[in-house]
Structures are given as structure tokens and as C-alpha cells.
Amino acid sequence: MSGTARTVVDRPPRPRADLRRLDRRVGALLMPIGPAAVAVLRFVIPGEPVGESITANPDAQRLVVGLGLVAVFTLLPGAYSALHLLRRRSPRLTAWAGALLIPGYLGMTGLFASDALAMASYDLGMDVTDIDRIVTAMMALPTMTVLMVVFVVGHIAGTVLLGAAALRARAVPVTVGILLIVSQPLHLLAVITSLRWLDLVAWGLTTVGMAFLAWRVLRTPDEEWDLPPVQAR
Secondary structure (H helix, E strand, O other): OOOOOOOOOOOOOOOOOOOHHHHHHHHHHHHHHHHHHHHHHHHHOOOOOHHHHHHHOHHHHHHHHHHHHHHHHHHHHHHHHHHHHHOOOOHHHHHHHHHHHHHHHHHHHHHHHHHHHHHHHHHOOOOHHHHHHHHHHHHOOHHHHHHHHHHHHHHHHHHHHHHHHHHHOOOOOHHHHHHHHHHHHHHHHHHHHOOHHHHHHHHHHHHHHHHHHHHHHHHOOHHHHOOOOOOOO
């Protein structure tokens, strides 16, 4: 029986795309954007009662909804990049910060939904009383209560621990780390006292802290940031 001999040629493995540098750059870009969006949002957000405030200044509420959308899409990946930076230098504090901060930012979607509902109610021509009633009814739902508790506890305590982890890892100057730690307790004080300028300052301090961490992300070598991609056979 005759046959044709075949020669098997081993091809060199095809290199995988190394996206670590892109990953760092995108993460660093998003890290300060989310807190900055919330800082402006908290400064312009209409006060109580909601229906009366939105009716008096609907453009402010439209800005709040727009900034809320930006925050929803940037806070979580920005926080993840910060946690990714600190996880090796301060693993325990970083783990606790992530366990609080990530669910906290996910819970923020409930506030965004209530702001959007209030805006939609106004656009439908509902009167002041009906807008207040529908927003109040939404916020009274048990699921919304859970989201709000997770949001309040998570983003405040999580940011405090993130600042502590940044100090422990020596990723930021001491002054910046302290400002990051106090920023969200200061935000809570601003909410209690209804001082918008204080809320702007509080989230502004969070923005400064995240900007310093973003700079460290940009300066981190790829080999320290993550493992290289596995080569394909």
C-alpha cells in the first residue's frame, strides 16, 4: 500500500494580546470621574419636597439624572482599579474595603432610579403632590430600603477603609490618605445638615484621593499590575 508522507511543522505559539497597559489607563481615567460627577450632582440636586423643587427647576433634575448615569458607569470600575492597585500591599484592608465599597456603589442604582422616576413623573405632567407620592412610595419599598442601607453603609465605610488601605500601602501622601478617609463621613454630615457646599467639598476630597490613586495606577509597571496573558498553543 502506498501513501503520502506528511511533514508536521510545529508553528510558534501565537502571542496573545497584552491589554494590561490599556486596562491600567482606562481604570485610571475612570477613577476620578465618578466621584467628580457625584460632587456636582450633590451640589445641584433639588431639595425637599421633591415635587416642588423639580417643578421649580426641572433643568437641575435633568442634570442630576445625567450625572447619575455617569456615576453609575464609572464609580464601580474606578473602585475596582483602586482595589486592584492596593490588594498586594494591603490585602486585608483592601478586601474589607472591596466587600463594602462594591455593594455600596451597586446600591447607588436605587437612588439613580428614584431620580429618573421623579424626572419622568414631571415630564408626564404630574402635579407636585403626585410626584412626591410616587417617589415616596418607591423609596418605601422593602427592596429600595435594602439598596439604601447597603449604599449608605457600603460607600461610606468602604471609602474610609480604602483610604486606610492606601495609607498602609503608601500609595498616596499621608495628607491625601487622611482626606480620603474623612471625605465620606463629611458627606454624611453634609446630608444631615443639608449643606450642599459641604457635600461638594466632601465628594471633591474623594475625587482628589482617587486622582492620586489613579496616578499610581498609571505609574505601576505591567508586570506588577497583573500576570501576562497565557500564550496560545
